[in-house]
Amino acid sequence: MLNKSLLKGTLNTLVLKLLADNGQMYGYEIIQKIKLATADQLQITEGALYPALHKLEEEGLLTVERREVSGRIRKYYALSAKGKKANTNQLEQMQEFLNSIQTIIQPKAI
Amino acid sequence: MLNKSLLKGTLNTLVLKLLADNGQMYGYEIIQKIKLATADQLQITEGALYPALHKLEEEGLLTVERREVSGRIRKYYALSAKGKKANTNQLEQMQEFLNSIQTIIQPKAI
């Protein structure tokens, strides 16, 4: 597990991107997916994800649909039109941010 | 200027790396260097940097030396032995973190 403070500020962007790629997902699934995709390097906590999802929904970036699957209730989230635009913007910004970081942390970059 | 929330958690690592590359720097210089190196994309505020430097010093990662240059006082910071180790570790973690992020945000990565 990486330094947790590195994660700050990236969660929303990751969530939007995952929903853009997968159409719809529920919270628990998002957590597992990130763990799996990063070989356990990134472990999102439920205490971070659920409030983040609620906020994104409140802001109109996500739509929700409650569905019962094998006795348990899942809340499936998907991108709204506004969410799709936000995803595009945030991915762009994230990429520029990563490039900026790289210019500094690459050996003898400056 | 990029989304500011993306910066969270990366400042310490950037500072350590800059000091590792440049030997010693003072606060104001660090801010200018980051601006320059990232073509104004990353703008560290003084309110973020100075407390961060104080904390790193308090933790024993940095050493300080006050020097007067052309009528003004500068506080030159450099890495301690502990700071050098921290730099190495944090760079490694940062790189893994960036890789993790990339596996998710690259088009159709999952």
Add this chain to the structure above:
DNA sequence: TTTCATACCTAAGAAATTTAGGTATGTTTG
């Protein structure tokens, strides 16, 4: 002589996350 750049600082508030709980059902295992 006023403005801008340099150079340091702090404190209140906001934002994002961690930690540490809680509830409940289904599945696996000893």
Add this chain to the structure above:
DNA sequence: CAAACATACCTAAATTTCTTAGGTATGAAA
């Protein structure tokens, strides 16, 4: 079959990190 584990949701207090918005002081430029 009972206990443990996995699934699936949730919240609230505390912590960390950063922004915002000040403040002080000197030197250079307009």
